[in-house]
Amino acid sequence: MKELKEIVSLINRQGIRKLDILTPANKSGLMYELFEGVQKGQFKTDEEAISKIYGDGLGKGAYIKLKNRLKNQLVNTILFADAIPGITNYSVATTSCYREFSSFKVLLGRGGYQSGFSLGKRILKQTVKYEFTELCLMISSRLRKLSGRMGDKKKFNYYNDLVHKYQKLHHAELLASEYEESIVIHFVKSRSAQTELAIKAKEYSTELKKYTDSMESLVLYTSAFNVFILTHEIAGEYEAMRKVCEDAVVYFENKKPLKRNSVFFFLFKSLGFYHKVKDFENGEKTIKRAIEYITNKATRNYFITIEQYILLSFTCEKYEVAHDQYYAAVTDKNFDLMLDSHKEHWKIYEAYLEFLKLSEELEESEQKTNFRLGKFINELPTFSKDKMGFNAAILIVQFLLLLQMKKNERLIDRAESLRIYAYRYLRNPETMRSFYFVKMLLEIINAKFHKEAVIRKSKKYYNKMITITSLGTSTPSITEIIAYENLWEIVLGLLETKIHRTRKRLPTEK
Numbered sequence: 001m002k003e004l005k006e007i008v009s010l011i012n013r014q015g016i017r018k019l020d021i022l023t024p025a026n027k028s029g030l031m032y033e034l035f036e037g038v039q040k041g042q043f044k045t046d047e048e049a050i051s052k053i054y055g056d057g058l059g060k061g062a063y064i065k066l067k068n069r070l071k072n073q074l075v076n077t078i079l080f081a082d083a084i085p086g087i088t089n090y091s092v093a094t095t096s097c098y099r100e101f102s103s104f105k106v107l108l109g110r111g112g113y114q115s116g117f118s119l120g121k122r123i124l125k126q127t128v129k130y131e132f133t134e135l136c137l138m139i140s141s142r143l144r145k146l147s148g149r150m151g152d153k154k155k156f157n158y159y160n161d162l163v164h165k166y167q168k169l170h171h172a173e174l175l176a177s178e179y180e181e182s183i184v185i186h187f188v189k190s191r192s193a194q195t196e197l198a199i200k201a202k203e204y205s206t207e208l209k210k211y212t213d214s215m216e217s218l219v220l221y222t223s224a225f226n227v228f229i230l231t232h233e234i235a236g237e238y239e240a241m242r243k244v245c246e247d248a249v250v251y252f253e254n255k256k257p258l259k260r261n262s263v264f265f266f267l268f269k270s271l272g273f274y275h276k277v278k279d280f281e282n283g284e285k286t287i288k289r290a291i292e293y294i295t296n297k298a299t300r301n302y303f304i305t306i307e308q309y310i311l312l313s314f315t316c317e318k319y320e321v322a323h324d325q326y327y328a329a330v331t332d333k334n335f336d337l338m339l340d341s342h343k344e345h346w347k348i349y350e351a352y353l354e355f356l357k358l359s360e361e362l363e364e365s366e367q368k369t370n371f372r373l374g375k376f377i378n379e380l381p382t383f384s385k386d387k388m389g390f391n392a393a394i395l396i397v398q399f400l401l402l403l404q405m406k407k408n409e410r411l412i413d414r415a416e417s418l419r420i421y422a423y424r425y426l427r428n429p430e431t432m433r434s435f436y437f438v439k440m441l442l443e444i445i446n447a448k449f450h451k452e453a454v455i456r457k458s459k460k461y462y463n464k465m466i467t468i469t470s471l472g473t474s475t476p477s478i479t480e481i482i483a484y485e486n487l488w489e490i491v492l493g494l495l496e497t498k499i500h501r502t503r504k505r506l507p508t509e510k
Contacts, residue, residue: 031070041340089257093130097123101135108142117146130257131218133173137166169220172211176223179204183230201231221251222262229269236469238273245270264293264301271308278483280316287312298334300342310349314482319362323353327365345390351376351397352481358404359490377401392434392479395421399441400487404494408449415445436465437484444495451495462488 030053034043043049050063100123107116120143127135144159183201186194208224225248232241248266252259267290274283287309294302306329313322326349329335335343350371356362377398395418402411419442426435440458447453465484 030066031073034066034070035074090130090259090261093126094132097126097130097132097135101139104139104142108146113146113149117143117150120146131216133166133170133217133219137163137170140166169215169217172215173217173219173223176208176211176220176227179208180223180226180230183227183234198231198234201227201234205231218255218259218262221248222265225251225266233272238276242270242273245273260293260295264290267293268301268305268308271312275308275312275315278316280312280318283312283316284309298337300338303329303335303338303342307346311481314349314352317486319353319356322349323356323362323365326350326353345393347371347376348390348393348397349481351394351401355397355400355404356490358401359494361490373401390479391421392426392431392438393481396434396438396441396479397481400491403444403491412445415442418442431479433465433468433484434479436461436468437480437488440465440488441491444491449495451492454495455492 033053034049037043037049037052043052046063046067049067050059053059053066054063100119104116104119104123107119120139124136124139124143126132127139140159140162144156144163147153147155147159183197183204186197204227208227212221212224225244228244229241229248232238232244245266249263249270252262252266255262267286270286271283271290274280274286287305290305291302294305296302306325309325310322310329313319313325326346330346330350353362354371354373357364379394399411399414399418402414418438422435422438425431426438439461443457443461444454447457
């Protein structure tokens, strides 16, 4: 009762204000209209929201206030939001422990030492169980201080030992995170590896093994395994990379409580190996195993795993599987819940499936599709906003579709812009295969669509292309959805043996 009286006393002194949160009970008014419009994708810009809510541009000042109030309510609501269906116990514990830690700090700050000490001990049990090292350190240091205030030397020494233990462990976790981020940051704008980075990554791995041999921590091992994987990946040691992924999966499967997300992550990470070696059978097994560790099929993790399934199927010429997985995903009721930025490249996969159907590499299905061939061909990507090679993939498949439909005049019109794009954006080490493939496509026009002439003129670029392997990481390329060697065989099958007279020739490059 002493603790309860203490908390009530603190609340009485502070007073209780109405909680400013967004709940189902207040589904009315301008604020909810703004929330719902953003949620449903009706408002892409502030201008659209102003126009819809206020009707003219004069509501800008009121809109800014409304938007700020909504943001504040959403931040407050996060603390009281219902758990997402299928969320892991670890995620629930994370939210719960940090929320209770905030209450713990507030109690201590306002003199609630008895109730604070009791709450701190309870939170510490949970943070130790789930290996929240940072929280363990912060809570144990405060409990040490409270023990000293109470004059309890035994408790003081106990919590002091915990502080020193978690100080060392937290340092190791921070170091592992630093090393991991130092490698990852290199790949934000470039997918190619460098000799210096490979050397540095090996040094990081050697250093981290000293900590993983003597310490136990979820965060430490997650970052350390990532560094070990990246070290092999950068060096092109893909079998060794797969082995580390396997070791990580075994480690996290044996952790108590089970770390489902961690197991999923390293199974997912290993898929790059199967793409590299074109091992469909084992890749498919790994994908299905990874899906078993996804607790909520409405999350992005599920759809990015299916996306890897589609890409693996394209790579291994399992076009029927790619087709079936694609349409099963896009017709799933949860697909629309993904952000538009996560869905934008799925249209490219559909375009390749359409090309395969038109080229009779894939049987027509009864599956209804809303793919608008003409619209897709006429859409030109914005080069300045290219992401992960989307533009190259779009331009290539547009060329292929026009070629398949024998729209030769339109191909000639597109040729110069494609050539310029290739020279500006594809002459990097990680995109040279795409550069040479585009050069091969352009030779189709120079050879007047004559098959034998195309083979002869493109041979030098083909030979250069096949000597290049994908560089940097094992991440499947969004640009090279179907291996160019396989795609070229399909292209040659579309060409005829007679020469087509065209009204103009692609300018000869110097």
